[in-house]
Amino acid sequence: MIPAAFEYYRPKDMAGVLSVLQEHGDDARVLAGGHSLIPMMKLRMAEVPHLIDLQDVEGLGGISVDGDTVRIGAMTTQHDIIDNAALAAAAPIMREASLQIADPQVRYMGTVGGNVANGDPGNDMPGLMQCLDATFTLVGPDGERTVEARDFYEAAYMTDREDDEILTAVSFKAPKGGYAYEKQKRKIGDYATAAAAVLITKTDGKCSAASIAMTNLSDTPIWSEAAAEALVGTSLDDAAIAAAVAAMLGDIDPTDDNRGPVEFKRHAASIILRRAIETAWSRA
């Protein structure tokens, strides 16, 4: 369980990170909390000749809630998210989801940036970011650019991020109304068999807006516009929820693996989404 040797860098600023990335291209990787990358390096499934530790880089941490705009620096850990009262008030779904990620030790290390940038379909933050309609900030040799979370994921571990860019922050508008993050997993520490992020706004007893995203049910997170549309304008009677679940099932594409066969995953996804919708509605 010892990884191949690598050169280790611990730059203090972004210029230091970018210069290593530019010099070594895809032979270089950045290390945030390391709880996805280090296990892969130990298994020698990831080879990283040049490892750039981000822990000392200035400006990558911090959570700010300014009016209804939330910005979370890439190096913010899940533990930081759970602990942040302002964030819990502005976007309680962040705390609810973070509490369901991995285990306490991993949450002290695991970061938002790592979770969203890694592109692992099992990670919870990508779907959550799509549900929140978040924007990712990337910095590269040509400066800064932003990408919508809903446009960022291309396939498993394939994202819109270039090799010489790093993801520095996520930001989103504080969601209004009810919320829920529901996750079915085999045990603590496992990735989701199925997970659902749901936001619902209620006006005069009817759903006036909704956003629904599913995790680990395709090779990317699935933001299901059709599922949300099935709820809008209804008072979330059984038929509306069934229609939303059916629409979601039309959008996901799970595969057989050690978490179960496709049919089981579709079944789990249905139950989880139904629960998330009901919880979000009860809080709306």
Place this chain on the structure above:
Amino acid sequence: MSNKKHIKMTVNGEEQEFLAEPRELLIHTLRERLNITGPHIGCETSHCGACTVTLNGKSVKSCTVFVAQADGADITTIEGLGNPDSLHVLQESFKEHHGLQCGFCTPGMITRASKLLEENPNPTEEDVRFGMAGNICRCTGYQNIVKSILAAASEMNAAKEAAE
């Protein structure tokens, strides 16, 4: 390949300095280089928590940290919490309430529990179970581990009150 780095860290209050390859895992540094063998290697895959140490105030699995990341860090292991002549309240409590059978997971359990009680001195049973979820025990079924931690919390709180 020799790309050894000069590493400095404080472990259980003692300064340590040495040369190491960055890829060395912190658990190996502790056990093999510094002879601090309280943290155990259970799974070595970030699952079991037997290697848990406190690193800069966080409970971490030292099998999933490179020594280079811990350069400059302040680390506490079970050895830094108590010793045979003067057990930590949690160690006493695990002994008293049979919070262990084979004992292999115990150093990680107690190191993690110490941080849990620091952050939440009045945990409910559910808080303890949730906060200890990164540590696996294959013997006890957890009942007595939870009991030990809750009892230690009461004792620590009583001692704090008595001191005030």
